[in-house]
Amino acid sequence: MVRFRFAAILCLAGLGCLIATSAPGPQKLTSFDSRANALLAKMTLDEKVGQMTQPDQLYLKSDADIANYYLGSVLSGADSDPKEGNSLEAWANLIDRYQKRSLETRLAIPLLYGVDAVHGHNNILGAVVFPHNIGLGATRNPALIEKIARITALEVRATGINWGFAPCVTVPRDIRWGRTYEGYAEEPDGVKELGAAAVRGLQGAGLADPLSILGCAKHYAGDGGTAYGSSTIGPHLLDRGDTRLDEKTLRQIHLQGYLTTIRAGVGSIMPSYSSWNGLKMSGNKRLLTEVLKEELGFEGFLISDFAAIDELPGDYKHKIAMSINAGMDMVMVPERYQEFIARLKEAAQDGTVPMARIDDAVRRILRVKIAMGLMDQNHGQLADRQLWKQFGSAEHRAVARDAVRQSLVLLKNEHGTLPLSKSAKRIHVGGKSADDMGNQCGGWTISWQGQSGNAMPGGTTILQAIKKAVPKETKVTFALDGKGAAGADAGVVVIGEKPYAETAGDRSDLSLAPEDVAAVDNMKAAGIPVVVILLSGRPMILDKVLDKADAFVAAWLPGTEGDGVADVLFGAYKPTGKLSFSWPRSMAQVGVHRGDPNYNPLFQYGYGLSW
Numbered sequence: 001m002v003r004f005r006f007a008a009i010l011c012l013a014g015l016g017c018l019i020a021t022s023a024p025g026p027q028k029l030t031s032f033d034s035r036a037n038a039l040l041a042k043m044t045l046d047e048k049v050g051q052m053t054q055p056d057q058l059y060l061k062s063d064a065d066i067a068n069y070y071l072g073s074v075l076s077g078a079d080s081d082p083k084e085g086n087s088l089e090a091w092a093n094l095i096d097r098y099q100k101r102s103l104e105t106r107l108a109i110p111l112l113y114g115v116d117a118v119h120g121h122n123n124i125l126g127a128v129v130f131p132h133n134i135g136l137g138a139t140r141n142p143a144l145i146e147k148i149a150r151i152t153a154l155e156v157r158a159t160g161i162n163w164g165f166a167p168c169v170t171v172p173r174d175i176r177w178g179r180t181y182e183g184y185a186e187e188p189d190g191v192k193e194l195g196a197a198a199v200r201g202l203q204g205a206g207l208a209d210p211l212s213i214l215g216c217a218k219h220y221a222g223d224g225g226t227a228y229g230s231s232t233i234g235p236h237l238l239d240r241g242d243t244r245l246d247e248k249t250l251r252q253i254h255l256q257g258y259l260t261t262i263r264a265g266v267g268s269i270m271p272s273y274s275s276w277n278g279l280k281m282s283g284n285k286r287l288l289t290e291v292l293k294e295e296l297g298f299e300g301f302l303i304s305d306f307a308a309i310d311e312l313p314g315d316y317k318h319k320i321a322m323s324i325n326a327g328m329d330m331v332m333v334p335e336r337y338q339e340f341i342a343r344l345k346e347a348a349q350d351g352t353v354p355m356a357r358i359d360d361a362v363r364r365i366l367r368v369k370i371a372m373g374l375m376d377q378n379h380g381q382l383a384d385r386q387l388w389k390q391f392g393s394a395e396h397r398a399v400a401r402d403a404v405r406q407s408l409v410l411l412k413n414e415h416g417t418l419p420l421s422k423s424a425k426r427i428h429v430g431g432k433s434a435d436d437m438g439n440q441c442g443g444w445t446i447s448w449q450g451q452s453g454n455a456m457p458g459g460t461t462i463l464q465a466i467k468k469a470v471p472k473e474t475k476v477t478f479a480l481d482g483k484g485a486a487g488a489d490a491g492v493v494v495i496g497e498k499p500y501a502e503t504a505g506d507r508s509d510l511s512l513a514p515e516d517v518a519a520v521d522n523m524k525a526a527g528i529p530v531v532v533i534l535l536s537g538r539p540m541i542l543d544k545v546l547d548k549a550d551a552f553v554a555a556w557l558p559g560t561e562g563d564g565v566a567d568v569l570f571g572a573y574k575p576t577g578k579l580s581f582s583w584p585r586s587m588a589q590v591g592v593h594r595g596d597p598n599y600n601p602l603f604q605y606g607y608g609l610s611w
């Protein structure tokens with residue numbers, strides 16, 4: 001409470017409140033137990049099991065099922081938009097409609113509605129999209145990450161949603177993994193502080209703050225440590241694979257982000273699809289219950305990953321019982337919720353899952369709901385439409401632009417190529433990602449895997465930003481393939497990866513695409529200074545282009561605000577970004593880290609030039 005009042009005073013200063021969340025620490029969730037226990041005592045088994053069930057709205061047979069099954073939560077997976085469309089209004093109407101159903105139930109326990117707001121409220125048209133975590137890791141700036149998360153929470157609240165499946169505190173150890181960009185850094189020291197900052201931002205001055213959302217640290221634990229070739233899905237490389245480490249090393253590398261996010265008060269944690277030494281995390285009692293809850297004192301609740309329990313052995317009832325008995329509190333079903341409910345009830349009735357475990361799970365969920373104020377009359381249950389005017393606003397975009405410029409890592413700058421002169425007569429721009437909002441935003445943007453092109457309105461592509469940055473006397477010409485540069489004062493080529501997300505993004509080879517190499521070659525053939533900007537979810541093998549680049553910038557997946565790139569190109573901002581991932585010379589160096597005698601990357605962890 002003290003914490004809330006302290007921040008509330010500072011909130012009078014508008015956006016300034018976004019960072020005013022320093023000490024004292026978050027209120028203990030167990031302090032809500034007397035209310036949680038009183039409610040629990042009134043609940044039937046159906047009501048308890050309902051609280052533990054999370055379908056995706058896409059699969060709800062009818063709105064009435066929210067009340068029929070006393071559902072505790074609903075999610076929209078990354079491709080699950082309202083049937084009415086992907087507008088702010090359609091989302092707010094959908095969530096309000098569902099929330100009203102839950103309020104009609106006997107105990108009127110509101111829903112937690114979850115989405116993957118992982119770099120802004122990225123699934124909704126017109127939201128501000130921030131750099132993916134790999135770029136934020138390069139900023140090494142917790143105050144900025146907290147501010148970004150605060151804005152994300154506001155934009156999420158504008159749609160009535162109250163839970164974001166973020167931050168991802170993975171420590172990706174092998175950049176061939178398609179989720180590398182969801183991680184802040186390849187070392188735990190680059191993840192710990194930033195993950196906690198994101199929780200402070202999302203959960204705001206306290207969970208009861210109607211402008212905060214519930215955070216979710218994921219994917220516990222070792223999601224980024226899987227052995228190459230151990231994956232259980234897709235191309236069978238790394239995603240959902242097996243992390244083969246002794247417990248001491250697992251703790252040193254992969255648990256660190258949980259220590260700090262728990263201390264920051266994170267209310268939910270998502271166990272990983274991956275396994276630890278052959279046992280899927282969804283059924284891993286040692287790590288879920290003994291370590292996380294008993295030893296680390298996590299008081300919130302565990303939400304499974306999307307259908308993750310389906311990967312456990314045995315029939316459905318066995319999978320459910322194994323996971324709940326291991327310590328899972330809520331299950332992201334997401335489709336067969338009626339079957340899930342029937343089997344979990346059966347397991348509770350025949351003792352396969354002890355009632356004490358069911359009660360513990362429900363108590364944890366209720367604690368969080370009560371802490372969020374959801375059980376208090378008219379307290380943030382419905383969408384706050386007053387927030388719409390701030391959704392995708394110029395103020396929010398300004399913070400994203402700042403994040404972009406702080407995230408850029410300057411890897412090479414010969415002959416003072418950068419900053420570019422604004423008095424150049426002509427700048428020639430090329431490359432497939434120069435004018436492509438989709439490539440700039442990457443996966444988890446509008447759709448799960450993301451898409452090239454211009455699916456996300458608002459914001460500025462890098463080409464548009466360059467045009468805005470130069471005086472009107474400077475001509476900016478553009479050719480996708482980089483041809484036609486002769487006579488220009490400088491060339492800027494924007495190349496890199498096309499959007500992808502989990503599973504599909506796993507790669508065995510991180511060489512640049514032939515069209516990217518060709519675009520750099522074509523630009524260089526004109527004999528002008530060439531700046532290469534790489535948009536990618538991870539370091540890539542640069543042997544075919546680095547020598548031809550006079551300056552080289554790693555811009556990661558910057559999101560909607562291309563202006564931040566132009567700020568650095570033209571010297572309005574001196575580069576400050578430092579690599580949070582080692583940059584290998586060749587594929588042979590992938591997965592080799594600081595401390596290894598063979599560590600000899602092209603650019604070391606922490607590298608980054610300025611001028």
Ligand code: BGC
Binds near residue numbers: 165218305306
């Ligand atoms: C991902 C999670 C995500 C969930 C819900 C899963 O496939 O692994 O990170 O939160 O889907 O969309």
